[in-house]
Amino acid sequence: MSEIDLGRYPGVYRRGSTWYVKKRVPMDLRHVENREQIAISLGTTDPREAERRYPFRLADIERRFHELRSELEAQGPVQAALRAGRLELLSDADIETLVGDWFRKRAVLREPSFDKLDARTHLHHLAEDESRIRAPDPHDMDPVENAANRLLLDAGMAARTRKLGRSRTKAAVPVVDRSTSQYAYLINLVRRALLADIAVSKDQLDGGQTATFDPLFNPEGGRAPHAPLTASTSAAIGRRTVADLVREYGRYREASYDKESTDRKYKLLFRALEETLGSDFAVAAIKASDCVRVKALLDALPPNISKRFRGFTLGEAAAVRKQKGLPAMAATTVGGYMQNLSAVFNWAEKQGDWGVHKNPAQGLTGSRRANVQRRSFTPDELKALFAALEPLRDATPTKFWVPALAVYTGARAGEICQLRTVDVIEVDGLHCLNLSEFGPDGTRVADKRLKTAASERIVPLHPAIVEAGFLRFVERQHNHERLFPDLKAGPKGNFSHEFSKWFGRFKRRVGFAQPSLVFHSFRHGFRDACRMADIGDETARALGGWSAINQATRYGNRGMVPVLDRAIKKLDFDGFKLPVALESALEA
Known part of the structure; x- marks a missing residue:
């Protein structure tokens, strides 16, 4: 029988006489880490000492996850998605760029060579290739899928090895969900590229001009991309400034x-x-x-x-x-x-008509690493900050409730500041915030915007927010369209413009001058609290509006609110709790 309460210390197990802790690798990092879980020795056989060391070793594992995500983010969103095997996170434009770059690199393959084959033989082979692309043999490897696999591997997509047939030979194959619309679009573009490739090669071999216009692969219409330019075309390109x-x-x-x-x-x-x-x-x-x-x-x-x-x-x-x-x-x-x-x-x-054959700005983005590493507020810092905010609750309630909501929802300043009174909703008896660009009638609200599609979500209110009197504040706003009517749209249309400036001045005035502490620190703290409460990564992403993966994509549905409510009730900020208004305390 175990000497440690495994209910209080999830992931702890004993190997031989030594205690260990393990944690599953989140799905978004599985293909980067190349293992399903990480296990670390607690370095002791004593159960009490193992319990003491447990949170520190668990933090080491979380730090590893954070470092992996930072590495992915530093590479840019496209490379991060590819390394994680997440083609579905790319936009159509990203996929067009991937296939376009691959197509241009194949230019050397389109140059005619007659060392071993005459033009007639070469044209015959091209016709066979075209036939296989248009009607692949079900018993053979699809040439389009094969080309797409090679493209993804060359672009840095996460890969795994697979045995070829009954032989011992193994080949790398990209880790990609082939059921997504993005993969279907990739396959469609690769097929277009291969057919354009063949058409251009035919024209180069027989001198014809049958290659049709394609905005990605043959923007110059019938003229083959590498055929000589006419004097008039060259002059026109040269005049473009x-x-x-x-x-x-x-x-x-x-x-x-x-x-x-x-x-x-x-x-x-x-x-x-x-x-x-x-x-x-x-x-x-x-x-x-x-x-x-x-x-x-x-x-x-x-x-x-x-x-x-x-x-x-x-x-x-x-x-x-x-x-x-x-x-x-x-x-x-x-x-x-x-x-x-x-x-x-x-x-x-x-x-194709600007004379640009190689991007001259490619590789010049420089370092996009931040100069300051932001962090979350500690529980003691939260207590001190809200002790300073408490006197503002009645006179300027916006200045109290916007940070309070940020602590317990992880929402961005812009998402909170643009809320309307109708965005505080009730689902299955649970009070929630509806963080959406759409109104109750389903039409888009002109002055509301979210950062990403994943930001569209319903977040149940934490009991601490309710106990602190938030719903009473909402009732008082029933005559206002906006939940925080004193906030006006800034020059870019965002209602958080002036509030963010005020909060920066305020937190410095009350002793938080460190550049690592900003309003966004509340969002960092919310994510940290999700980890400490052992909330699953997909559920945490759904709550915070981070890029959705797998089942988290369904959490925008009202039917999933009870699942999110159970998760958010687990959040604890290690002793910090919002100060309760006097009237709420008296009612209690």
């Missing part, structure tokens, strides 16, 4: 997204591009060294330049910043701009 690129890409981006998003992400970048190279600079002549100069200018700029240096050129603003010793723009911000510049050249390359 940086000003043309800025104008045309801006139109494309606004049509695909909106003007506000395009201005926010590209306006400063376009200024830097035009100021560095000149508006009349030929796009076809832009080299990697020119993009390095654009990055150097961005690196030298101060933050918030549009507000603090109106009327200045970017070069003048950079000089003033250096002269006054002001801080420079964050490396993560510059990295984001360079990633956007790379997207511009990817677009120009796909168009």
Whole structure:
């Protein structure tokens, strides 16, 4: 019989006379860690000492999970999804980029070679390949699937080895869910690419122009991508300038997204591009060294330049910043701009008529690692912070309830600040927050936005929020459309704009000046609390609106609210509890 209460210490077991602790590897890390669970020795045979060491070794395992996720995030969302074997996390544009890059690398295979085969024989082989692609033999390997596997492996997709037939030979195969719409789209694009490949190769062999237009794989229509350009076409490409690129890409981006998003992400970048190279600079002549100069200018700029240096050129603003010793723009911000510049050249390359055959900004995103490692508030820090917030509860309740909700829901500031009174709902007798861009009638609310599709969720209220008097506060707001009517939309339309600035000033004033502690620290703390309560990773992701995986994708459904409610009631912040309003205490 065990000498340790396994109910209180989940994962503890004994091997021989030594105690160990184990924890299952979350599904999103399974293909990176390459094992289903991690086990660590507690280094003792004494049950009492094992209990003492238990939380420290469990924290070591969680630290390993955190490090793996940090490594994935540092690689960017596309590489992170590929390494985790999660093709379903990629957008259609991401998949188009993957297949487009693969297609361009195959250009050398389209160059005709007559060392061993004459043109007629080569054309015959191409016809056979085309037949296999259009109607694969059910008893043989599908050439499209085979090409897709090779593409994914070359791109860095997580893989496992598989035995080939009855032989001892093993081959790597990508770990990918072939039932998803993203995989179906990938297969469709690879089939298009292979057929375009064959059509272009045929034209190169027989001098014809039968290859049809394809915006990804043959944007120049019937002319083979590597056939010689005519003098008039070359001249037209040579006349296309940086000003043309800025104008045309801006139109494309606004049509695909909106003007506000395009201005926010590209306006400063376009200024830097035009100021560095000149508006009349030929796009076809832009080299990697020119993009390095654009990055150097961005690196030298101060933050918030549009507000603090109106009327200045970017070069003048950079000089003033250096002269006054002001801080420079964050490396993560510059990295984001360079990633956007790379997207511009990817677009120009796909168009085929800008003279861009290789992205000159590729690989210049630089380090996007944050300069500050954020952390969660400790229980003692939460007590001190809310002791300072408590006096504001009656006079300016927004300043108390927005942080309180962040602690117990893990919601982002923007998600909380845009709440409406109708977003506090009741499901199966459980009080919840409906974090959604849609109203009760199912129509989209114009001034509400969420960061990702996974952010759309219903979160049950923690008992501590209810006990602290939140529902009474909601009742008092019944005459207001917005739950926090004193918050006004900022310049980008987000209702958290001014609140975030106020909270930053407030927390410094009450003794929390560390840059590692910000409003987002509440979200970090919520995730930590989920781990300490041993809430499953998928359920924690559903509660916090992190990228959903597997069954968590169903948690937006009201029928799953009781499951989430049971999980959220497990959360404990090691002694911290919201202060209860006097009227609530008297009623109790």
